[in-house]
Amino acid sequence: MGVGTGSWSGMWDDLPDAARSIVKELIIHGPASRTALARTLRLSTGSLTRLTKPMIDAGLLVEGEVVHDPVNGRPTRPLDVAAGEHRFFGVKLTADHVHAVVTDLRAEIVAARDEPISDHTPEAVCRQARRLLDELSGGGRPPVGAGVTLAGDARAAVQLGGERLVDSAFLGWRQVPLKPLLEQALGVPCAVKNDVAALAHQHHWFGAARGLRDFALVSIGAGIGYALVVHDHLVTATEADLGMFAHLVLNGGGPMCREGHRGCAAAYLSSESVVTAAGQGLRRPVTYEEVMRLAAGGDKVCLSVVGEAAAALGRLIAHIATFSMVKRVIVAGEGVELARVAKDDLDRALSADRRGVANSADVIIEADDDFREWARGGAVVAIQSFVTGSD
Numbered sequence: 001m002g003v004g005t006g007s008w009s010g011m012w013d014d015l016p017d018a019a020r021s022i023v024k025e026l027i028i029h030g031p032a033s034r035t036a037l038a039r040t041l042r043l044s045t046g047s048l049t050r051l052t053k054p055m056i057d058a059g060l061l062v063e064g065e066v067v068h069d070p071v072n073g074r075p076t077r078p079l080d081v082a083a084g085e086h087r088f089f090g091v092k093l094t095a096d097h098v099h100a101v102v103t104d105l106r107a108e109i110v111a112a113r114d115e116p117i118s119d120h121t122p123e124a125v126c127r128q129a130r131r132l133l134d135e136l137s138g139g140g141r142p143p144v145g146a147g148v149t150l151a152g153d154a155r156a157a158v159q160l161g162g163e164r165l166v167d168s169a170f171l172g173w174r175q176v177p178l179k180p181l182l183e184q185a186l187g188v189p190c191a192v193k194n195d196v197a198a199l200a201h202q203h204h205w206f207g208a209a210r211g212l213r214d215f216a217l218v219s220i221g222a223g224i225g226y227a228l229v230v231h232d233h234l235v236t237a238t239e240a241d242l243g244m245f246a247h248l249v250l251n252g253g254g255p256m257c258r259e260g261h262r263g264c265a266a267a268y269l270s271s272e273s274v275v276t277a278a279g280q281g282l283r284r285p286v287t288y289e290e291v292m293r294l295a296a297g298g299d300k301v302c303l304s305v306v307g308e309a310a311a312a313l314g315r316l317i318a319h320i321a322t323f324s325m326v327k328r329v330i331v332a333g334e335g336v337e338l339a340r341v342a343k344d345d346l347d348r349a350l351s352a353d354r355r356g357v358a359n360s361a362d363v364i365i366e367a368d369d370d371f372r373e374w375a376r377g378g379a380v381v382a383i384q385s386f387v388t389g390s391d
Helices: 010-014 017-029 034-041 045-058 122-137 178-186 195-206 239-246 265-269 271-282 288-296 300-324 337-341 343-353 371-388
Strands: 061-063 079-081 088-093 097-103 109-116 145-150 166-168 173-176 190-194 215-220 224-230 328-332 362-365
Touching: 017 034, 017 045, 017 061, 017 079, 017 195, 017 371, 034 045, 045 061, 088 122, 088 371, 097 122, 097 371, 109 122, 109 371, 122 145, 122 178, 145 178, 145 195, 145 371, 173 178, 178 190, 190 195, 190 371, 195 215, 195 224, 195 328, 195 371, 215 300, 224 239, 224 265, 224 300, 239 265, 265 271, 265 300, 271 288, 271 300, 288 300, 288 337, 300 328, 300 337, 300 343, 337 343, 343 362
Parallel strands: 088 145, 145 190, 215 328, 328 362
Antiparallel strands: 061 079, 088 097, 097 109, 166 173, 215 224
């Protein structure tokens, strides 16, 4: 299958920005009457009709049953996207697994699969992704596009002749032209993004930040990740920028991280730091899941370790809210359980560092730390590329 098959060809390549704005509005906010869409997007009803007709004819948009328009009370047929008619492939790569999903146009997962990485060379991982795509598609309609996310600098470590090269320490990759390798293997246009950035995009369109122009996301787990959206745009950050965030000092007298920084975010919040501190207190090896379970059950050692980590997270969120002035901060990642177990410690530290003003920042703790949600972020990146016509 070549890149042209099932790709964003034909009329979609020629869609004007105003038409793409209509599709974006319907995808994010659901069905709407023509009158409501025209008012929201500041278009005349004539312009909106002219823009939507070819999209209806092509099957991207559909008309619903007749209802009374909430704006003027007249009978109307609301417009919506044909979400189920378009498929997108999302992948999250970890150090040892490929997590893959197929979604519809609203990022609803219709099929998913996870499996170990059998060969870590970039070419082999791309072939494995293609096999998963074929299995998840099950002989049905091919995806419109794909999005692959991974930890590391997936924007442009170095640009050579305009080609974006990817670095990923977790996978042992350096200067890999991943996008063309993926497109050759998958046969569809492909976007490659940093995993935390992709998760932020997912929340912006379909999750806890839908409808917001400004918010931040913090991920905790094996590493500490950060993404900031301001005025509806993700703030561009390099891997070096994000590395500095993970080592922001929260307490100069705190524990030491593996890089020798005392009291930084990673020293408190990384899974390794939490497990190490609890293991020292219990005088035996433990897993992250066991530490959380023991803390929730009232074990003094684990409750102290988790409470201290959650307080550090509260201080970190306070810094984010103060410096960026966002009002909503989403906490996600495979280590997010500590924020739930010791939520009171998080809230107290956040309030104290925000001069005692309660609820000055709205903290959303993700309910699901499944890696498939990160793979879904890859699908969302592909959806956004499809809708906006850009990476």
